[in-house]
Amino acid sequence: MSAPTRTIAARATPPGVGGIGVVRVSGPESLRISHELTGRQLKPREATSTAFHGRDGRALDYGIAILFKAPASYTGEDVLELHCHGGPVIIDSVLAELSYLGVDFARPGEFTERAFLNGKMDLAQAEAVADVINSQTEVAARCALRSLSGNFSKYIESISKNIDSFRVIIEANIDFSEDPVEEIEHSVIKKKIKELKGIINDLIDRSKPGELLSTGAEVVLIGAPNAGKSSLLNTLARAERAIVTSTPGTTRDLLDATISLEGLAIRLIDTAGLRQSEDEIEAEGMRRAIAATERADLVVEVRDDTQNDPSGLEILGHDLGDQNRIVVLNKCDLSGRTFGTAEEADGAPAVAISATTRQGIDALEKVLLQQLGYQGVGEDTIMARRRHIDAMQRANSHLDQAMIQFESTDLLAEEFRLAQRALGEITGEVTVEDLLGDIFSNFCIGK
Ligand SMILES: Nc1nc2c(ncn2[C@@H]2O[C@H](COP(=O)(O)OP(=O)(O)OP(=O)(O)O)[C@@H](O)[C@H]2O)c(=O)[nH]1
Ligand SMILES: [Mg+2]
Numbered sequence: 001m002s003a004p005t006r007t008i009a010a011r012a013t014p015p016g017v018g019g020i021g022v023v024r025v026s027g028p029e030s031l032r033i034s035h036e037l038t039g040r041q042l043k044p045r046e047a048t049s050t051a052f053h054g055r056d057g058r059a060l061d062y063g064i065a066i067l068f069k070a071p072a073s074y075t076g077e078d079v080l081e082l083h084c085h086g087g088p089v090i091i092d093s094v095l096a097e098l099s100y101l102g103v104d105f106a107r108p109g110e111f112t113e114r115a116f117l118n119g120k121m122d123l124a125q126a127e128a129v130a131d132v133i134n135s136q137t138e139v140a141a142r143c144a145l146r147s148l149s150g151n152f153s154k155y156i157e158s159i160s161k162n163i164d165s166f167r168v169i170i171e172a173n174i175d176f177s178e179d180p181v182e183e184i185e186h187s188v189i190k191k192k193i194k195e196l197k198g199i200i201n202d203l204i205d206r207s208k209p210g211e212l213l214s215t216g217a218e219v220v221l222i223g224a225p226n227a228g229k230s231s232l233l234n235t236l237a238r239a240e241r242a243i244v245t246s247t248p249g250t251t252r253d254l255l256d257a258t259i260s261l262e263g264l265a266i267r268l269i270d271t272a273g274l275r276q277s278e279d280e281i282e283a284e285g286m287r288r289a290i291a292a293t294e295r296a297d298l299v300v301e302v303r304d305d306t307q308n309d310p311s312g313l314e315i316l317g318h319d320l321g322d323q324n325r326i327v328v329l330n331k332c333d334l335s336g337r338t339f340g341t342a343e344e345a346d347g348a349p350a351v352a353i354s355a356t357t358r359q360g361i362d363a364l365e366k367v368l369l370q371q372l373g374y375q376g377v378g379e380d381t382i383m384a385r386r387r388h389i390d391a392m393q394r395a396n397s398h399l400d401q402a403m404i405q406f407e408s409t410d411l412l413a414e415e416f417r418l419a420q421r422a423l424g425e426i427t428g429e430v431t432v433e434d435l436l437g438d439i440f441s442n443f444c445i446g447k
Pocket of ligand 2: 229230231242243244250251270271273
């Protein structure tokens with residue numbers, strides 16, 4: 001991979017007004033730019049208070065400039081940081097001047113992409129940069145920071161090395177043995193494969209909560225009008241987010257609130273009560289409610305336990321199919337049912353609660369997490385993405401294939417090679433251009 005040669009710039013701080021706004025420049029022209037903009041020879045890694053001059057010699061702003069010489073910088077290239085006053089007009093004028101001086105505006109994630117291409121970090125660490133920035137809870141941030149420090153990559157590399165050392169032995173057999181696989185005992189190979197699979201499976205288990213943690217979960221509350229969906233949203237969110245009235249049909253549109261349960265960010269979505277209705281607005285609300293269930297990680301069907309009426313879903317004849325769901329029996333303060341986990345309802349876990357008195361809510365929160373497959377995170381949880389888990393699973397299926405390839409040392413070696421390749425995709429040792437595009441385009445500008 002050859003290093004890019006364009007010099008790029010972007011605002012690194014969020015848009016809007018702030019105490020300071022940082023503009024970052026990276027690439028071979030950074031040194032020249034620093035000179036033209038400040039009229040000084042900046043000493044590397046030294047904060048210099050200076051004016052930033054426009055082409056007519058007038059000061060665009062007074063701030064701090066710091067130069068980082070390659071390779072000791074975030075991107076591994078010459079980097080210039082300009083700390084300006086944090087107003088959009090100032091930042092835009094500095095960016096316009098940089099453009100005049102021949103700098104290109106950076107694509108989202110381009111700084112981190114360069115850091116990866118220049119070997120400053122591997123791909124899993126680059127992804128962790130975005131995960132740290134996008135963390136929705138403190139637990140998620142801690143977890144992402146562990147991946148950023150290279151913990152996850154180290155595990156992957158050590159498994160990969162393990163496979164490699166075994167591959168070398170097997171491939172040596174291909175070259176030198178008259179009598180293939182016999183040289184290495186089948187039982188030894190099998191034992192080794194089992195051992196490797198065990199390590200990968202352990203890593204997958206430790207990554208799963210991390211995957212959920214990085215994306216957060218979406219939970220939709222659905223049910224008949226007046227069942228208490230909006231009351232439940234408010235209770236779980238501990239805020240009066242949704243309007244609650246005794247009039248059926250209060251909620252018309254989707255409304256959401258994000259809560260954190262044991263560090264997992266859960267976006268709760270309140271919906272319009274489901275019933276037969278000629279009202280156009282209400283019908284659209286119900287259409288949106290049903291559509292929301294299709295994207296959700298979990299559907300919470302809220303039922304009024306004082307009523308024996310059919311549920312909203314039954315009334316509309318809508319089947320949730322094999323959608324992940326639980327049933328909440330609400331208003332148990334009136335019905336008298338014992339609070340907490342109840343007998344399954346229509347094949348789904350059920351919890352008896354009162355949204356108004358909060359009774360049964362702790363049990364409900366536990367069931368929510370359980371049903372989302374979240375067992376909480378420990379110090380060894382890894383912030384992983386779907387593609388990491390997919391790659392580990394692919395590595396494992398190549399090891400499975402290896403188990404049945406004893407007739408041919410060639411095929412056996414090939415399966416080991418493919419398993420190693422799958423793991424290499426995680427750290428970026430093996431990459432496809434499309435994958436890089438996908439990963440970095442999801443970053444914010446300036447990172
Ligand atoms: N006693 C009691 N009343 C409840 C409980 N939950 C909700 N209610 C009452 O039931 C009525 C309807 O509650 P909402 O939360 O608006 O119900 P909803 O399901 O959002 O209704 P729509 O938006 O019309 O679909 C309100 O008068 C609430 O105070 C509960 O657990 N116990
Ligand atoms: Mg409502």
